[in-house]
Amino acid sequence: MATVSKLQRTEPVRAAGYVRCDTKTKHLIPRLRPFEIAILAHEDLDEIAAKGLIEARVSAVVNTRCSMTGRYPNRGPLLLLQAGIPLLDMVENDIDDEVPSLLDVVQDGDFMTIIGGSLYVQDRYAGQGKMVTLEEIGQRMAIARMNSSTELHRFLDNTLQHAAREKDFFLGPLPVPDLKVRIQGRHALVVVRGSTYQEDLQTIAHYIKEQKPVVIGVDGGADALLQAGFHPDLIVGDMDSVTDKALTCGAELLVHAYTDGRAPGLKRVQSLGLKAHIYAAPGTSEDIAMLVAHEMGASLIVAVGTHTNMIDFLEKGRKGMASTLLTRLRVGPKLVDAKGVSQLYQTSMTWKSLAVVMVASLIPVAVLAAVNPVVRNILRILYLKLKLLFV
Structure with missing residues (x-):
């Protein structure tokens, strides 16, 4: 079996760091420390979970489930990649009844190196995964859009069925x-x-x-x-x-x-x-x-x-x-x-708008100077001092 040192000559090191893992992402995120590798089991990684992983400043995310199945357009994987965090999904062929899950092989505190799509823990091979790419996310998004009508029908049917059973309590x-x-x-x-x-x-x-x-x-x-x-x-x-x-x-x-x-x-x-x-x-x-x-x-x-x-x-x-x-x-x-x-409220102030505000704020000062001799004298003194400074 190839070792880390041999593979490093031909394959890029995607990430390296200590492992933090959990089957529940919401339980994992509060325990994460910066630059750790998060290992989770989260099918269709959602936006809130992705934001939590980004805020935790993880160096990489390894998902033992499919991060984006195409069932619906979940934005979690896209947010991770946009933040520069590598996302690796375990190859489906590696997940069966006879092969232990990665979550059964690794534990908190293990040092992991991700080389290409291969995972190594303490210099031992721990499994094979597939790096999720922006191109793949685009393809899955297209599939999700085609599936949206079917998913919406299921969602509405489920909503109406449960509403009929729960209405007595709520009403x-x-x-x-x-x-x-x-x-x-x-x-x-x-x-x-x-x-x-x-x-x-x-x-x-x-x-x-x-x-x-x-x-x-x-x-x-x-x-x-x-x-x-x-x-x-x-x-x-x-x-x-x-x-x-x-x-x-x-x-x-x-x-x-x-x-x-x-x-x-x-x-x-x-x-x-x-x-x-x-x-x-x-x-x-x-x-x-x-x-x-x-x-x-x-x-x-x-x-x-x-x-x-x-x-x-x-x-x-x-x-x-x-x-x-x-x-x-x-x-x-x-x-x-x-x-x-x-x-x-995401509009920002332009230089033109800022100039208008500044000019508008000077108008009361100009009016006051025109009608009040005391203000005129103060402004004249300030003008003379500034003139002396730049002579």
Whole structure:
């Protein structure tokens, strides 16, 4: 078998670094350190996961699943390549029942070298992969566009089927948790870690400081709030993608449970010595956050980063959006969706605009100088001093 030293003579070294691996990308990202190689099992790598890997400054990503199947147009692989991060998918022929997965072969702290498409751990061959290219992404995007109609039909059928089963819960009287935070008559800000959530939070920062809404973080949305300099009043979710730092920040906690009352996230909360309310309901945690705000009398609900379309839900691993549809029907016009609002404010000031502003600001000064002799004398003195400096 060829060794690393022999292959380096003919094959390019794509990346080298210590390994960090996990079957759940959302659990892997918080543990990553700069320049490590991330090994994951994430079919159709989504945009939020890719942004997390980019922010972690990984040197490469090795995916034991197909990063882009062409089922729908996921942007994760494209974002990684645009950021200059090599992405390698394991060759499908290497994945079968008799050959162990790469995640079974390597462990955190192993040193990996990627040469061409070959993986070496501690100078030992660990498997063969295929570098994902921009050309391949373009081809998969074309396939995804052809598949979009079929995927949309499946998505709508699933949504309507689940909506028929869940409508009694969402349209009937809902339980109201006994929270300490006062919501009645106030604005409520619900933050989810969806696409553009960071930019949207910056765009509405003035609104948050001025209106002082009840701030609700949905799972990792609580961390997004803390990173943006805002403190969550309430954290809602199954508590699987929020950090200990956020959970212990002093916010009230509402654990989203299954309809049968099981709440797996409660165990983690209790392990931190914290108390939490439990809310048993179908649907997503962001739906529950909006419903609770609505039922507790919020005058307006502003949503940031929420999932609103088919791509959002497919990237989240959900095949329909029944609960979200029913939630929005119940909340009605009280809901303002701020997702993507930052895209409205991307214009930059041109030199022409800057010149107009400067000229406009000088007009009041000129008028004042014309009617006030004191101002005229001051300006004359300044003119003479400047003239002396350049003589």
